[in-house]
């Protein structure tokens with residue numbers, strides 16, 4: 452095991468390489484939100500299935516644009532006109548209704564005047580004449596691949612799958628996650644907390660970050676800094692696909708995560724990444740189980756969960772794009788030169804510019820909670836002036852759509 456901190460990209464690649472795919476399972480469409488497609492999704496129908504009107508108005512024969520016309524019937528959504536439209540005739544038509552046989556033009560209602568069944572042109576006919584007609588197959592055709600494997604099912608993908616004729620989807624099982632936070636100083640949330648103690652906030656935070664990505668979440672902790680207690684906690688994690696620990700990852704006498712993992716039979720894949728905060732990240736495996744050992748400082752835990760844990764949970768479900776998406780934004784104020792590790796600075800992005808928070812301490816939750824992004828500041832980068840562009844990670848919604 453190398454002791455030199457790994458570059459971030461190499462460390463992320465090593466974690467993703469450990470991600471075994473979970474099983475594919477047929478799931479009712481309502482339960483597929485947030486899941487990843489195990490196979491490409493093929494359309495089971497053509498959309499639109501026939502030429503439809505895109506406007507409320509009148510269907511006319513092709514080229515019959517001058518009028519007047521006699522209204523011979525109606526085509527409403529779900530109630531098509533049974534006959535054929537001939538020159539000199541018009542069929543009242545609603546948005547989404549089938550264009551009747553013989554028609555090739557939809558004239559907008561606003562461009563007409565109607566008296567009884569007599570229709571005249573008052574405005575301009577459509578140009579080109581078919582522009583208000585949605586042609587059969589405009590959206591997709593039967594058999595088309597409408598979504599590739601690895602797509603995350605969001606609201607639009609859910610709607611598309613239903614429109615393409617699906618009532619269920621083949622998605623991958625969400626990994627079972629065990630969260631183990633450790634430290635003698637930790638007190639369960641809400642209990643009285645003397646000055647030498649600290650409320651255990653990381654477990655809940657990690658559970659919240661992983662909520663949409665993990666299936667069952669087993670909370671183990673807070674556990675004492677004691678090898679037997681850690682053994683007992685790890686023994687309860689035998690069904691988990693991923694075990695995330697927080698705290699005890701560093702070099703102190705009470706940092707027992709690594710020895711406990713070794714006793715449990717895990718093999719360390721790597722320890723330490725050249726990032727700040729989050730350097731003491733530890734990654735290990737035990738059979739197909741992957742252990743992500745996060746540093747205990749709350750901001751370090753957050754940043755490393757964002758960069759490693761969530762991508763792992765996505766990759767195990769076959770996500771096409773498991774790493775956090777980034778954007779670029781303009782600094783509102785100068786930044787000093789980069790440190791010896793790539794830094795993730797808490798910041799506020801207003802949609803265009805990004806303001807770095809002055810507080811950089813890895814224990815400081817107030818600045819973290821007042822941020823909606825992490826600003827990447829490269830190791831040894833020169834100082835940045837206001838107005839320079841920086842890469843940012845959006846952290847609302849876990850950074851990924």
Ligand SMILES: Nc1nc2c(c(=O)[nH]1)N[C@H]1C(S)=C(S)[C@@H](COP(=O)(O)OP(=O)(O)OC[C@H]3O[C@@H](n4cnc5c(N)ncnc54)[C@H](O)[C@@H]3O)O[C@H]1N2
Nearest residue numbers: 632634651652653654698699700701706730746747748751
């Ligand atoms: N001599 C060195 N000391 C430290 C180094 C180093 O390289 N050499 N690295 C520092 C860095 S960087 C970090 S980050 C921390 C990480 O240490 P651990 O992962 O061992 O974390 P702990 O010592 O257990 O805790 C650190 C800090 O976080 C608090 N904590 C822990 N768990 C929770 C929790 N569940 N909820 C809220 N807060 C938690 C804990 O009380 C400590 O204050 O090590 C540095 N030291």
Ligand code: MOO
Nearest residue numbers: 728729730751813
């Ligand atoms: O890496 Mo530690 O996470 O800098 O505080």
